[in-house]
Amino acid sequence: MAAKLIEGDPQRLGDYRLAGRLGAGRRGVVYEAYDSGGRRVAVKVPHGDSELWRPLAGEVAAIRAAAPYCTARVIDADCAGARPYVVSEYVAGPSLRGAGRTLAGPDLLHLAAALATALTALHEAGIVHRDLTPDNVLLGPDGPRVVGFGPVSPTETTLTWPRLAMSAPAYTAPEAFTGREYGPAADVFAWGAVVFHAATGREAFEGSSLGTVMHRVLSVDPDLGPIPQPLRALVADALAKDPERRPTARDLLRDLVHADATVRLGAPCLAPDCLTHASPAACLPAACLAPSGGEAPRWAQEWTAERLTAEEVLGRRVCLADALLVARAPLTLDFLLAAGGAMAARLRTPCDDPGLGTVAEDAYVTLDPADRPFAPAMFLRLADGRGGPRGTRGTEERIAEAFGPLVVRAGDLARLADPALPYAWPRLAGWIEADRDARARLARDRLFWLALTTLLTLALVVALATRGGPV
Incomplete structure (x- = not known):
């Protein structure tokens, strides 16, 4: 729920009438607003000199073109006005931190998939989030959504570690402290830290001072015992100190989708090439197949005969695990994003807002x-x-x-x-x-x-x- 506007807040921006403050952070202030048709939206007004935002129309266009999976879709923007702003869809629901609860089992897996899906969509569009924290993950009624990304001013593309660390030090990648490039790998590090927070309710790198947190980020590996496998191994890889050793967001999403398929199928882990095999049934564990000489499972009969594509299977709302198993080509980006979005949609949070x-x-x-x-x-x-x-x-x-x-x-x-x-x-x-x-x-x-x-x-x-x- 939005707080009241304070002195200095605009009453109106373009066609949007502001109703209250949803939050404020390093990048700017986010307002609840309504357009002329009564649609509820979120309007972000960035900090800084408005002149710095004028050249960023191209980046806004890239953000709007990003695949709309597990993020708050950008609706409108004005980078040329006296007060630049970006308008996105309103997501009703508490933040991951504000929800005040930990996640376990399938819920934790689905949250991890939602975050990986959002980062994959953003990274494939050439966008680095730079501020993924539990405060920028909203638990919406249709699944988790990542917010808080947007066009980055020229001054922010060269942020020094003090400015980044003062915002969210426990979610800041080690390279930000050592002056190295802050790219997609830093978002993956933040993904691991956010998943850790979701599982435990605390920070992966706790400390009473900025120096202590910085030391832990650079030198200490957190205890990942509370996180179950196979998610624990993915979080450990994501929290690697060397960005070159971290998986990409797409790698994370692929492994999470495979893990979800394995859980839903009730079978041991499948070999990675199983899901791209010309005959998926050939690489299934024996326990998943009919006895020798017996009748093949009905799903195998129907889907093998129809030679369904991944998109057709997902369109028919067939079980995600089975959809992956009948994919007759390497898993495409669209397939992964659709599968990740389907996983995210299973973590629904009722909200009275x-x-x-x-x-x-x-x-x-x-x-x-x-x-x-x-x-x-x-x-x-x-x-x-x-x-x-x-x-x-x-x-x-x-x-x-x-x-x-x-x-x-x-x-x-x-x-x-x-x-x-x-x-x-x-x-x-x-x-x-x-x-x-x-x-x-x-x-x-x-x-x-x-x-x-x-x-x-x-x-x-x-x-x-x-x-x-x-x-």
Whole structure:
């Protein structure tokens, strides 16, 4: 849930009306906002000189073109304005850190896959996240989403280790402390540290001071005992001190997808080339096949006969493990991303985080039917900043009370608690549009009658002048 805007925060950016603060970090401030159609979005306003962001339209385009798996999709951006901003879809749900719980078993595997899927999509688009932490992982109702990435100003591409470390030292790769290039391998290191946090609820590199944390990142290997295999081995590889020894995000995703297939199949680990074998059934463990001379499993009969591709299998919502086993070609990037996204979708986190429009509509439907006709006039005044309640005082007081925190009352005066409500609540937006149209019609009617009266007056003057009588 967003906190209130503070002094200095913008009220509006482009077509987006800001409703509150979702968070602030090293890169900037993220706001809850609504577009002119009432869609709820997240708007990120970066720190720094706006002039530095003008050349970054190309990077924004690359971000928007990244495969939309396990990340908050970028909807819009303006790098050329006086106050640059990036707009992404709103993800309802707590952060991994804010959720205050640890994950185990399939949930932990699915989270790890979600993060690897997001990093693979970003890295394949040429984007380095640079700030993957538990705070930038949201546990959404449709699976985990990675947020916090975005265009990087020229000053940030050459960040020195103090600036990176002060933000999240326990998730900063060793090369950032030693002046080496901070690239995709650093994101993989952060992946390992975030998975460790998800499994244990603590940092992989704890310390009471920055120096202590830095020493541990550079010299100490954390105890990975609480993380089960095969995930433990992947985390150990990701946390290697030498970036050259770490796997790529795509390597991690491939191994996680294979591990998930093995678990779902209930069989021992399969050889890597099994999933690209011309005849997948040939390399399955004997326990997964029918007895010699017996009938082959039904799935093998159906899928071998139809020669399904990976995309066709996933499109039919067939078991992910079986989909991998019937893949008749090397696993493509699209296949891996789709498989990782399917794994991530199994970690769903229910969230009660309704938008302003939903809260307002729920309040409206609870009004007494006799009071509802008075709501439009009252909210039109509030939207115009004219205060209220007035007129039918008892009725409008009941309406204001029903809307609770959305209407702030002080004696006889009232105002909208959030100026974004006219954007967020479609019903109020409809009232405003209808009122605007009515005012425009009234203005046109007044202009018409004024013109007609003027013409009649001129006609009368001409007629009297023509007769020679007094005007």
